[in-house]
Amino acid sequence: MQNARSEIKALTFDVFGTVVDWYSSIVAEGEKFGDTHGIDIDWAQFALKWRAGYGPAMDKVRRGELPWQNIDALHRLILDSLLTEFKIVGLSEADKGHLNQVWHRLKPWPDAISGLERLRKRYIVATLSNGNVALLTNMAKFAGLPWDCILSAELTGHYKPDPEVYQTAAVLLGLSPSEVMMVAAHPGDLRAAQVVGFQTALVPRPLEYGPGRAQEVKAHPLDLVASDFNKLADLLGIA
């Protein structure tokens, strides 16, 4: 393993859940939005359902049942159906657009910025998210995430875990897949990256779905496993 690790030139990061805490960000902003607009609902349930709609919406695109559209558009499709389900009426188009863009304003996990600053001393650090380029760019600016490069499924016309997303990322970085390490909280993302030849690091985020909702994540024997990005920097021997 030592040899494989010494090959690494770039780390590519899953973003939603791995770098940023979508759950508490959306609940906090939703509650404020509710206060301002007189909407009294359970924002935790709202956030969980919004996120739950994301995989199935992308799968429809992946199977060709929906034409290609980016995550902003898919988030809006899901939002519109949630507004009906939660009986939220009377919002202006500007309100809905603002609410949909909450995904551009997610807060990083406490270790994310300091860990990325350490990791980027030695490696290229890039996003590799299903989020679209504008979303990831706005989020980086909002949250102060120090990416060297914004890479997105949007650049490939495919969504993770399609292999094209990982393959294209390596090509754009000018690297062979074995020189890239995918970092994610979700084993499915890592397995798909591994099939293409990426190295992998699992950073479990037990609070991703809120307190008391940790999902079991099982590491693969080849995964580096770290509890946060600073621990990952430790394991990779970065001061």
Place this chain on the structure above:
Amino acid sequence: MQNARSEIKALTFDVFGTVVDWYSSIVAEGEKFGDTHGIDIDWAQFALKWRAGYGPAMDKVRRGELPWQNIDALHRLILDSLLTEFKIVGLSEADKGHLNQVWHRLKPWPDAISGLERLRKRYIVATLSNGNVALLTNMAKFAGLPWDCILSAELTGHYKPDPEVYQTAAVLLGLSPSEVMMVAAHPGDLRAAQVVGFQTALVPRPLEYGPGRAQEVKAHPLDLVASDFNKLADLLGIA
């Protein structure tokens, strides 16, 4: 014009010549490379000819006479023919690869970093270069350029001044073309951006081709004109 300027959300930058000083970077590195490898040539002529081969090589791709290939590959094609022309023999493949990557190690103009830091307080600042993503990412890391996002012709399968490059950049930023300002030292780049609906800023770089080789650049009446990036920040009212 005040209204148009107030719409701006992002600035996209040409890179070679506009942000970085390719001429003096290549001459300086070439002279060191020559000393190490016992090569006694006029590196100023070498740099100028390398750059002069760039437009025609891209035009072959644009006309379909060459299949799509990125700038690293085009730089290498030109380099191989220059090695013959300058009668440079005996370089290893590793030497040639290293020399070709000098384009990843170009130095910014003295105002570039401080100007970009000011501009990014208010706007998204992104590359929009014919350079490939890896080249631009490595250069940013090498030179400390604080981009929010790396955008490249490579993402579109076209080279500037094809309109697809500018159109795709606006789409990826989630903006309308009029919300984006193209910044370049080259009027041709700005005219092509303007056709697509971008706002434009001309930052002439009279030293681009070395001392005493200033080329005439003519501004369009709609161009904002600034002598460097800090002056551009002044004109846009950024402290």
